[in-house]
Amino acid sequence: MDFELTADQRRLRKEVISFAQKELGREAAADDRDSRFPQEDWRRCAKFGVLGWPVPEEYGGRSLDPLTTVVALEALGYGCQDNGLVFAINNHLWGCAIHVLLHGTGEQKKRYLPPLCAGTLIGAQALSEPEAGSDLLGLATTARRDGDGYRLHGTKCFISNGPVADVFVTLARTGDEGRAQNQLSAFIVTSDMPGVVKKREPLKMGLRTTPMGVVEFDGTPVSADNLLGRESAGYSVFTSSIEWERSFMFASQVGAMERLLETSVRHANSRHQFGRPIGAFQAVSHQIADMKIRLELARMLLYRVGWLKREGRLALLEATMAKIFISESTVQTAMGAVEVHGARGYLTDDGIERELRDALGGPIYAGTNAVQRGILAELLGVHGALSGGGAR
Numbered sequence: 001m002d003f004e005l006t007a008d009q010r011r012l013r014k015e016v017i018s019f020a021q022k023e024l025g026r027e028a029a030a031d032d033r034d035s036r037f038p039q040e041d042w043r044r045c046a047k048f049g050v051l052g053w054p055v056p057e058e059y060g061g062r063s064l065d066p067l068t069t070v071v072a073l074e075a076l077g078y079g080c081q082d083n084g085l086v087f088a089i090n091n092h093l094w095g096c097a098i099h100v101l102l103h104g105t106g107e108q109k110k111r112y113l114p115p116l117c118a119g120t121l122i123g124a125q126a127l128s129e130p131e132a133g134s135d136l137l138g139l140a141t142t143a144r145r146d147g148d149g150y151r152l153h154g155t156k157c158f159i160s161n162g163p164v165a166d167v168f169v170t171l172a173r174t175g176d177e178g179r180a181q182n183q184l185s186a187f188i189v190t191s192d193m194p195g196v197v198k199k200r201e202p203l204k205m206g207l208r209t210t211p212m213g214v215v216e217f218d219g220t221p222v223s224a225d226n227l228l229g230r231e232s233a234g235y236s237v238f239t240s241s242i243e244w245e246r247s248f249m250f251a252s253q254v255g256a257m258e259r260l261l262e263t264s265v266r267h268a269n270s271r272h273q274f275g276r277p278i279g280a281f282q283a284v285s286h287q288i289a290d291m292k293i294r295l296e297l298a299r300m301l302l303y304r305v306g307w308l309k310r311e312g313r314l315a316l317l318e319a320t321m322a323k324i325f326i327s328e329s330t331v332q333t334a335m336g337a338v339e340v341h342g343a344r345g346y347l348t349d350d351g352i353e354r355e356l357r358d359a360l361g362g363p364i365y366a367g368t369n370a371v372q373r374g375i376l377a378e379l380l381g382v383h384g385a386l387s388g389g390g391a392r
């Protein structure tokens with residue numbers, strides 16, 4: 001594994017940072033206050049190519065290899081002050097587009113990927129339900145055979161991008177017999193299908209510029225052409241793409257951690273108390289040293305997953321560790337930044353408290369960290385470490 005970025009990756013990183021700093025998140029504080037999705041910024045990202053970074057050029061993407069993709073996403077997270085916009089992009093890519101790319105038929109890829117890359121269609125992943133969060137196999141949404149196709153009934157909740165999304169990758173129950181893992185099927189559902197009802201969730205703590213919603217399927221007719229993978233293979237469609245979601249989704253948080261570190265260093269040098277910069281107090285300087293250690297370890301875990309995927313290898317163990325470590329490190333770093341900034345970190349003006357609110361979702365989404373630790377222990381050979389098979 002290389003420990004240095006290539007010249008092309010360094011150039012891309014610079015371009016992405018410059019684009020994100022100049023063009024994105026100009027209204028981040030106001031958009032956060034009003035829970036507003038930044039449509040204009042979304043379009044700018046589409047134009048810059050962000051929404052198609054990992055997708056092959058033949059489907060309208062940029063064909064970046066997995067390692068280069070994480071470098072670019074990290075740069076986006078560093079340059080863009082609006083973590084909610086970045087999270088919306090990551091859901092679009094790793095909750096929706098990647099599933100179509102990895103499991104779609106030729107026809108599905110041709111139909112959905114070009115507009116997803118162009119940003120004219122917004123993607124989302126609709127898995128969670130009111131009574132099935134971690135317990136994915138317990139989901140209640142049904143897809144019953146109806147002529148040549150299916151009819152979907154059920155309610156999905158906490159869906160990032162839900163209120164603005166056009167394309168949902170979802171799981172529904174197509175059978176009640178045999179192994180629980182074989183009872184689910186994956187579907188591509190579009191918001192213009194009859195019986196799809198989108199509602200906004202109430203206000204959330206952070207990532208407020210990513211709209212979150214409930215999606216109801218009220219007898220939605222779905223053609224067999226919209227089955228993603230085989231019937232009854234929905235759980236394996238989901239699990240075989242999960243390492244991308246569990247790690248790449250968090251690449252931008254590594255960038256956000258670096259931004260927080262730099263902001264904290266500046267403040268430690270410029271704020272004086274007791275006649276000296278606060279960085280001269282060990283409590284403050286050690287806080288900053290810990291931020292750097294977390295940043296570098298998070299980056300190494302992330303790049304390792306990017307490298308394994310570039311080599312076409314499995315990375316489930318590494319992706320699970322990356323998810324846990326990056327999400328928890330981001331929370332700790334944001335807490336540290338609030339502490340270093342004192343009352344200024346607590347006020348909304350400087351945006352530091354927003355970083356903490358945004359970070360607190362990370363240990364929950366893409367599977368809670370408690371469940372991830374159980375999965376990790378199972379992967380390490382600890383039998384029964386995860387109570388409830390099929391948890392995510």
Ligand SMILES: Cc1cc2nc3c(=O)[nH]c(=O)nc-3n(C[C@H](O)[C@H](O)[C@H](O)COP(=O)(O)OP(=O)(O)OC[C@H]3O[C@@H](n4cnc5c(N)ncnc54)[C@H](O)[C@@H]3O)c2cc1C
Nearest residue numbers: 125126127128133134158159160361364365368370387388
């Ligand atoms: C910001 C954000 C964005 C989200 N975006 C999406 C999205 O786009 N699409 C989507 O489908 N969902 C989304 N979710 C929902 C998310 O996937 C779920 O919140 C998550 O899977 C956990 O489900 P739950 O909230 O129902 O918690 P529960 O499953 O009810 O868990 C509650 C608590 O019990 C613990 N627990 C449960 N089971 C076990 C177990 N077997 N072992 C140990 N501990 C356990 C959990 O760790 C947690 O602490 C999002 C959530 C957040 C916060």
